[in-house]
Amino acid sequence: MFTGIIEAMGELKKIDHEGSNVHLTIDSPITSELKIDQSVAHNGVCLTVVNIEGSEYTVTAIDETLQKTNLGSLKTGDFVNLERAMKLGARLDGHIVQGHVDQTAVCTEAKEHDGSWTFTFEYDPSLSNITIEKGSITVNGVSLTVVNSQVTSFSVAIIPYTYEHTGFKQIKLGDKVNLEFDVIGKYVARLHQINS
Template identity: 45%
Template sequence: MFTGIVEATGEVVSIEDADEGRRIEVAAPFSADLEGGQSVAISGACLTVEAFDAERFELFLSEETLERTYLDSIAVGDAVNLERALPADGRFDGHFVQGHVDGVGEVTHVEQVGDDWYFGFSLPDSLARYVVEKGSIAVDGISLTVADLRADEFTVAVIPATYDRTTLSEKSIGDPVHLEVDVVAKYVERLTEGYR
């Protein structure tokens, strides 16, 4: 379980294709504090630490992960958002984020208004029913609030701290983003199926 509060950004330092997937190494400021088998969200995708040292850690991306995310197109030197799993006694500041990418959208517009930023993202049809205005959504692992909603697009307002501490500052129109809708909406839909 994650909160969508990005701890740091990391840099992809190596990529190696492997049988049935891909292995990547990410340089991270908290790498020395990791343990093997620990979960880390990489731009919103929950992955497992296989090896680590004081400067970097290694992850394996299965074919399933590569098919459902845009991680098949990342390159050495790319920045990624990082968040370690929430400890049981940790402070909960964002919203319930599982690290299960529901779909991939694209940046549709970026606008600075004063100190804030407004980002628009495309919304796949399969996810639209789970997104509501003023509801929570995770974009590249960042817990954000939907400011405006249309049939195929949503907008979020981004404060300077979020813009500066995440990869949003590097995003341009057309860039892909991972989307994870609020899991509560999916459970409500499943529980009420027989009544609709």
Template identity: 45%
Template sequence: MFTGIVEELGEITAVENLGDASRFRLRGPVVTEGAKHGDSIAVNGVCLTVVEHEGDEFTADVMAETLNRSSLGALSVGSRVNLERPMAVGERLGGHIVQGHVDGTGQVLARTPSENWEIVKISLPAPLARYVVEKGSITVDGISLTVVDAGSDHFTVSLIPTTLALTTLGHKGPGDPVNLEVDIVAKYVERLLGHQGERADERHDGRQEAGR
């Protein structure tokens, strides 16, 4: 589990094509401190497993499914990435519950700067729209953000100077892809309500059958 509070802005230092997968080497002095084989690190919101660790760099294998369903396939040497280690038990939950399981990708549509913050408009895949609500939480490239406006095919977020300076959203422009993970609580509620509806239908059918 992650919180969506980015610890540092890392960098891709090597990409190796493995045919049906890719191996990334990434630099991140903060997240590699004490890292070992098998640890999890979120890269632009995607939970990856540390394969090797040396100095301030680590490598991670990314399978084809992840490359196809996230924006990681568009990364190359020199790309900046958001990095976060898993939440430790007993620590404060600064953002919201983030699994590191990307639900889809969007694109930056527009940026509107103001004196002390910036509004960023991002496209929203239709299947995810029902999970995104005004003032709700969403994860964009691994960043826990609050939705300002939620439309049927887009949403907006307001970014403070710290977020602009320390994450990838400070550098992405219109057309750039971003990874999206919706609030897991919304998906659980939807599933539970669906099961309640199924049970109600079963009880109704049972009563009709008994009355025959």
């Protein structure tokens, strides 16, 4: 379980293919605090640490993960948002995030507004995921509040701190991002489908 509050950025140093699996080696400022078999969210995708060497650690992504997220399009030198699993009893500063990406979206607009930014993302509504105005959404692992909720798109407002300390400063028009919709909203939508 995660909160969507990014702890650090990690640089992808190495990509190794093994069958349909991909091993991602990441250099990060939190590596010294990690343990093998620990869960870490990478752009919102929960992956298990399988190796640690110095300031670098390795995680493995299976084919399903690569198909459903933006991890398969990463290149060496790219940066990813990192968050370790939350501690029971700690403050929940973002919202309840599972680290299970529901689908991807494409950035269709990025505007600066005198020190803050608005990003708009378009997604495929056929998967029955929805946003609501002022509801929670996770974009590349970052817990955000939805503004301008539409059937196929939504926007988020980014403050300077979030812009500087997450991968938002690297997102360009046409880039693919990972989305995890609010877990409570997903259950409500599913119950509505069943009862309709």
